[in-house]
Amino acid sequence: xxxxxxxxxxxxxxxxxxxxxxxxxxxxxxxxxxxxxxxxxxxxxxxxxxxxxxxxxxxxxxxxxxxxxxxxxxxxxxxxxxxxxxxxxxxxxxxxxxxxxxxxxxxxxxxxxxxxxxxxxxxxxxxxxxxxxxxxxxxxxxxxxxxxxxxxxxxxxxxxxxxxxxxxxxxxxxxxxxxxxxxxxxxxxxxxxxxxxxxxxxxxxxxxxxxxxxxxxxxxxxxxxxxxxxxxxxxxxxxxxxxxxx
Amino acid sequence: xxxxxxxxxxxxxxxxxxxxxxxxxxxxxxxxxxxxxxxxxxxxxxxxxxxxxxxxxxxxxxxxxxxxxxxxxxxxxxxxxxxxxxxxxxxxxxxxxxxxxxxxxxxxxxxxxxxxxxxxxxxxxxxxxxxxxxxxxxxxxxxxxxxxxxxxxxxxxxxxxxxxxxxxxxxxxxxxxxxxxxxxxxxxxxxxxxxxxxxxxxxxxxxxxxxxxxxxxxxxxxxxxxxxxxxxxxxxxxxxxxxxxxxxxxxxxxxxxxxxxxxxxxxxxxxxxxxxxxxxxxxxxxxxxxxxxxxxxxxxxxxxxxxxxxxxxxxxxxxxxxxxxxxxxxxxxxxxxxxxxxxxxxxxxxxxxxxxxxxxxxxx
Ligand SMILES: Nc1ncnc2c1ncn2[C@@H]1O[C@H](COP(=O)(O)OP(=O)(O)O)[C@@H](O)[C@H]1O
Ligand SMILES: [Mg+2]
Numbered sequence: 001x002x003x004x005x006x007x008x009x010x011x012x013x014x015x016x017x018x019x020x021x022x023x024x025x026x027x028x029x030x031x032x033x034x035x036x037x038x039x040x041x042x043x044x045x046x047x048x049x050x051x052x053x054x055x056x057x058x059x060x061x062x063x064x065x066x067x068x069x070x071x072x073x074x075x076x077x078x079x080x081x082x083x084x085x086x087x088x089x090x091x092x093x094x095x096x097x098x099x100x101x102x103x104x105x106x107x108x109x110x111x112x113x114x115x116x117x118x119x120x121x122x123x124x125x126x127x128x129x130x131x132x133x134x135x136x137x138x139x140x141x142x143x144x145x146x147x148x149x150x151x152x153x154x155x156x157x158x159x160x161x162x163x164x165x166x167x168x169x170x171x172x173x174x175x176x177x178x179x180x181x182x183x184x185x186x187x188x189x190x191x192x193x194x195x196x197x198x199x200x201x202x203x204x205x206x207x208x209x210x211x212x213x214x215x216x217x218x219x220x221x222x223x224x225x226x227x228x229x230x231x232x233x234x235x236x237x238x239x240x241x242x243x244x245x246x
Numbered sequence: 247x248x249x250x251x252x253x254x255x256x257x258x259x260x261x262x263x264x265x266x267x268x269x270x271x272x273x274x275x276x277x278x279x280x281x282x283x284x285x286x287x288x289x290x291x292x293x294x295x296x297x298x299x300x301x302x303x304x305x306x307x308x309x310x311x312x313x314x315x316x317x318x319x320x321x322x323x324x325x326x327x328x329x330x331x332x333x334x335x336x337x338x339x340x341x342x343x344x345x346x347x348x349x350x351x352x353x354x355x356x357x358x359x360x361x362x363x364x365x366x367x368x369x370x371x372x373x374x375x376x377x378x379x380x381x382x383x384x385x386x387x388x389x390x391x392x393x394x395x396x397x398x399x400x401x402x403x404x405x406x407x408x409x410x411x412x413x414x415x416x417x418x419x420x421x422x423x424x425x426x427x428x429x430x431x432x433x434x435x436x437x438x439x440x441x442x443x444x445x446x447x448x449x450x451x452x453x454x455x456x457x458x459x460x461x462x463x464x465x466x467x468x469x470x471x472x473x474x475x476x477x478x479x480x481x482x483x484x485x486x487x488x489x490x491x492x493x494x495x496x497x498x499x500x501x502x503x504x505x506x507x508x509x510x511x512x513x514x515x516x517x518x519x520x521x522x523x524x525x526x527x528x529x530x531x532x533x534x535x536x537x538x539x540x541x542x543x544x545x546x547x548x549x550x551x552x553x554x555x556x557x558x559x560x561x562x563x564x565x566x567x568x569x570x571x572x573x574x575x576x577x578x579x580x581x582x583x584x585x586x587x588x589x590x591x592x593x594x595x596x597x598x599x600x601x602x603x604x605x606x607x608x609x610x
Contacts, residue, residue, distance in 0.1 A: 053498060055494075074497070075494070075498050076498075076500050076502045079497070079498050079499060079500035084498075085498050087495075087498075091492055092492075092495070093484075093487065093491055094491060095487055095491055096484055096487060096488065103481065104484060104499060105499055110500050110502065111505065112482055112505060112506050112509040112510075115481045115482035115485050115506075116477065116481075116482040117480075118480065118481040164500070
């Protein structure tokens with residue numbers, strides 16, 4: 001994608017009470033790239049997303065999006081730069097309907113007055129309905145988000161991410177709680193999205209990562225253990241040791 | 247599929263029913279001053295006492311609405327809303343004091359009695375302008391609004407939420423109470439302001455004026471309700487609800503939640519100020535007791551009892567709890583505080599959605 005911005009992490013460390021959740025982590029995601037990040041539990045995958053989205057400040061290191069230093073911005077500012085995130089534990093607004101959740105996520109001016117004056121135009125409605133169809137929740141549009149099943153919540157959060165129209169999507173464990181068919185659909189969706197946008201997917205499920213079929217980064221103990229194609233990393237002795245040796 | 251053609255959910259029907267009920271109730275209130283004009287022997291006669299106390303409750307209902315906007319929707323549990331109410335009241339009180347003019351006991355052409363008594367030579371600068379009605383009304387909005395802006399900005403920016411924010415707002419009203427008790431603040435100290443004579447060129451102690459204030463309050467209640475309704479039904483209202491339930495998630499969607507909360511908090515404080523301003527000429531006095539932390543807590547209980555996050559519930563709660571209070575304080579004055587506390591515990595444990603929740607339970 002021309003004109004897109006690259007995500008650039010260099011020498012990033014995050015220390016919680018002496019514990020290094022990220023340890024000198026470096027990672028580059030090119031514009032339009034679809035990158036899978038795998039690694040054992042506690043490897044620091046979610047912490048990496050926290051650092052990129054402004055939830056956690058790195059103890060040291062560089063985090064840039066294009067020319068912009070993300071460590072100087074707050075969560076809302078980073079989101080408005082075009083970095084969207086799906087959380088490992090799907091989080092949305094349970095007291096609002098599925099449609100209203102999508103409407104809040106929809107890219108539009110974010111100030112109080114703008115929200116007060118907001119009118120749902122036909123175009124915006126069509127856009128929301130189209131995405132609802134894409135994530136298979138069109139029948140649930142008027143249901144409260146709080147009554148959705150876990151898999152449906154995953155879908156809704158992916159839908160909300162799409163509504164933000166981000167340039168970079170950070171997707172944390174999207175297929176947990178999904179059926180095999182849904183997992184396949186999700187992989188297809190992410191592949192379709194990438195190209196126009198950059199996507200970073202964190203996932204445990206190696207079959208899913210294989211279905212994505214792109215470059216894979218393996219994290220372990222807060223830094224990069226291996227990087228390359230799925231076949232490459234699966235045959236990397238260090239990766240085998242970490243995954244099988246534990 | 248068009249979403250507009252979906253049948254209204256039972257929830258929406260209930261909401262409609264509640265609003266219709268509220269409309270009827272407002273109508274009922276509106277005829278009270280008229281029924282007061284009937285001869286005392288007439289079966290429909292409404293006593294002076296009932297009219298005047300209802301006028302007060304209307305002001306409390308506006309305060310409850312303002313609190314519901316902050317707490318019920320934006321999740322800001324303010325335990326200091328009484329301070330905004332009192333500041334609005336003091337702004338109105340200052341206007342009423344200036345209008346006394348030379349009719350005070352000391353007969354000073356400009357200085358209010360308490361200033362003459364304390365040996366003031368001239369009006370403190372912050373009393374200037376309060377002789378003008380429009381200026382005083384502006385202050386009714388600006389003083390509470392500015393305090394909310396400062397306190398809100400300092401706390402929301404530092405991400406102080408939940409119980410810490412509640413304690414902070416409670417400390418705010420307590421500190422103000424202590425400050426207003428001091429004579430050298432220039433607000434009449436302990437005694438506050440009283441002995442008001444007129445407003446807008448009309449003497450205060452006439453039936454016409456009392457009815458006027460009653461209707462002004464009722465109008466303010468209706469307008470406040472419509473304003474809150476407009477806000478909470480807009481996308482902004484849904485942003486507030488989202489902040490209440492998962493503030494951090496809202497930030498990741500790109501909303502500057504500090505600004506959103508600040509906007510709601512300031513607006514809410516201004517509404518509370520209007521309530522206080524309408525209250526003072528009806529009760530004829532304002533003193534530092536209005537800042538008492540207990541007042542703010544009581545307002546929270548009204549909203550909790552009625553059902554927070556519903557608007558109608560706030561109004562309902564203000565009238566029922568205050569009705570109960572008036573009845574009990576004459577029937578068994580020692581019991582009131584226990585009943586109030588018990589009510590809060592009962593509602594928290596068994597009726598988390600308040601009286602409105604009770605109605606909801608029935609329609610399902
Ligand atoms: N806020 C925090 N405070 C202390 N430790 C944390 C915090 N967040 C994460 N950690 C620790 O950092 C490590 C990495 O966690 P995480 O990034 O969630 O791993 P992953 O997503 O790869 O499973 C874990 O050991 C976790 O316990
Ligand atoms: Mg994780």
